Amino acid sequence: MSPRRGQDGFDARRHHPRRVSIMATVSLTSGVRAALGSLSSIKDAASTSQFRLSTGKKVNSAVDDPVNFFTAAGLNDRASQLTKNLDGISNGIQTITAASQGIDSITKLVSSLQSTIKQAQADNAANRPxxxxxxxxxxxxxxxxxxxxxxxxxxxxxxxxxxxxxxxxxxxxxxxxxxxxxxxxxxxxxxxxxxxxxxxxxxxxxxxxxxxxxxxxxxxxxxxxxxxxxxxxxxxxxxxxxxxxxxxxxxxxxxxxxxxxxxxxxxxxxxxxxxxGITATGNSTVRSNLINQFNDLTAQIDQLAKDAGFNGKNLLTGDKLSIVFNEKTGTQQSKLDVQGQTITAANLGIGQAVSGTATTGQFNIQDDTSLSTMADTLTGALTSLRSTSSSLGASLSTVQTRQDFTKNLANTLNAGADNLVQADTNQEAANLLALQTRQQLSQTALSLSNQADQAILRLF
Structure with a gap:
């Protein structure tokens, strides 16, 4: 059948074609559709397990679990602040330790001064009235x-x-x-x-x-x-x-x-x-020779106390040390204030030795009464130093206890946060392996469903 043409032989359909849109709908069998759905869900589950394994967390955002996510964030934040406080606590421990070591060394110097006084007291023949x-x-x-x-x-x-x-x-x-x-x-x-x-x-x-x-x-x-x-x-x-x-x-x-x-x-x-009265007519040469030794030891007390600081804080020159233990502020803040003492020879009552008339801050090493008084003063100084050392030791023990507590508490908070958001890697790995097996089975099922549809083509 020849196409219609006009009188002039022009084919209108050829030169003026109409556009025809044909939409074809593909119908899948129930078996194929079920296999595809299974593969899709398995893929999503496998992707989730892989993500959890890579991050190590089962809750990575508030979308996953808002309660656990924000609770864990709060616990981690507090643990982080406590960990920052550990630096200050550590500095405080070193400051107290430096002061305690200074007290120990000053105690040794005072003991040496006692020996000098005893040596002076032992020589008394030349200055008796x-x-x-x-x-x-x-x-x-x-x-x-x-x-x-x-x-x-x-x-x-x-x-x-x-x-x-x-x-x-x-x-x-x-x-x-x-x-x-x-x-x-x-x-x-x-x-x-x-x-x-x-x-x-x-x-x-x-x-x-x-x-x-x-x-x-x-x-x-x-x-x-x-x-x-x-x-x-x-x-x-x-x-x-x-x-x-x-x-x-x-x-x-x-x-x-x-x-x-x-x-x-x-x-x-x-x-x-x-x-x-009858007065002595001579001085003890031995005592005179001990003056420089005594005064040099006395000067070392002041110098040693000044060198017993740490990081700009010196508890032996009267500085005050404040150590913060928790993350709170105001009245809720937990801290320890350690008030230092100014340790000097003068504050301990130890004067300079002279041979002859003594003025303020001095004592006559030739005079037995002055020597006896200085011996008592040195004994009192040792008692005072031991008291200060005991006080520093108590403060150091307190700070070390709080340091251990803060470390353990920070670990506890981190562990609690991890328990809320961390994934069980063993379980996720097992899930992923199971999903891979199911994926293979679903792919096999899809292949079987397709083979059933292809069997129809054999009829033609």
Missing amino acids: TKAGTALATAAETALNSKSLKDTVLDKALADDNGATANTATASYAGNLGIDTSTNTNVAVTISAGNTKYTAALKTGATVRDLVNEINKSGIATASVDDAGKLNVTGSGSNTLKVGLGSGTTAAAAATDSESGTLNTALGLIAGDYTT
Whole structure:
């Protein structure tokens, strides 16, 4: 059948074709559709497992699980802030440790100062106040009684038993020093040095030997009669020594009179020696040589304390250390304030050693009382240092405990957050393996479904 043409033979359909749109709808069998749906769901599940394995989390955004996601974020944030506090806690521990080590070293220096003081106290021969009286017996007396000058003097009585004139010793008579006790029947001796005083009443008929024994009993001074027959008195310490002999109608009056030394001339001593006192005439060379050693150790205390700081904080120069333990602020903030102390030799009461008159902040190393006072001061300084060391130790223990707690708490918070969002890699890996197996089975099912449709083509 030929196409229609116009009179001129023109084919209108050829030159003016119409566009025809044909939409074909493909119909899948139920088996193929089920296989495709299974493959699609398996692919999505496998993709999810792969993503969880790659990130290690089962909750990666608020879409996955908003409650667990934001809870874990809060826990991690707090753990992060606590971890940042650990740096400050660590610095605090080092600061306290540096101060504690400084205290230990200063304690050793103070112990060395104690040794220096003991060495100075051991040398005391050159700076003791000493007084030697005039001879109380003569060679003529010894010729009569066949005794030494020393024994002749020791056996003499203090008081004159028949007047107020000294009687010489003879072969049958010990002699006396001529002290009149006809009215003032009581005789007393007083010895003092520094703040220590000793007074003793002498019995009737007391001898020079009795007087020497009483002086020695005082502990303040020692007395003896030398081979020249002179009474020698030496102080037990370096303080000015006062020795006085007096008399009175009563024991109390005699004690009072002895402090003026009215009877000292009878002993060969200067009248009023108790009033003016006896001073040392020389200094100990050993003590003088220890001055530089003592002062050098004292200076080291100040220098060591200044060097006991860490990161700009020094608890031995009075700085205050604040260590923050938690992430909160205001009244909810947990912290420890460690107030330092200014450790210097002056604050410990340790002065500079000098030989001679001491001014403020100094002590006379030649003076026994000053040495004894300094020894007590050093003992007190050690007690103070031990107290400070104990306080620092308690603070250090507290900070170390909080450091361990903060570390453990941060780990606990991180573990809690991980439990909320972390994936079980073993489970996800098993799921992925199972999904891959199901994917292969679904692909096989799809292939079988397609083969069923292709079987129709064999009919043509």
